[in-house]
Amino acid sequence: MIYPPATHLNPHIHEDPLTFNPSRWKGKLESNRGEKNYLVFGGGIRYCVGAEFSKMEMAIFLHYFVTKCRWKDIKGGNIVRSPGLEFPDGYHIQIMPKNIGVL
Template structure:
């Protein structure tokens, strides 16, 4: 199962897709101590919502942050990634299925790209990017098996 990790570019595409359109709009955490923020204090015990979409789209971390660019992951420092990219949560509270999801997506993309062709039709081209990517007027994809 670990062989998918050698598919570097595929993993970059997956990371970039998760960065731009994460299925999880936010992470809930509880303040375990008072947290000072710009002259205010978040009291111990309060619930905090970390909006990962906002974290993933900061121009301070990701140059041309609204552009789909899988190549950016090649040169990003692992410390920068660990503090600014958390599509599956982080630390001890990371989703237990994170690695399975990456392995599954890597396998899916490999089969899809090597065995099939597709044509995408986006009606009206209304794409919106709130906390999640949405196609307002729908998207249609036609699949066909590649001929050998």
């Protein structure tokens, strides 16, 4: 049985694993493959109970972002598709409120 949080607490792999550091994996994960020392939501029958909740939160955020805001490209936005979408140069935008009711 795999206990996903235990894979994140190995001091031989992660420096100071008990300290909150959301960017600890930045630059360490390979974009095209999984990382054997990082399990985001677990898997199989032991799937993370928060996985569906986080997907719902993202769906709500995207709904309001698309319906209430508009944006203008600033720089970046070059897309690489392998197998998901990646923006190697980043994607910088300016966000403005959408004028509702004005045609």
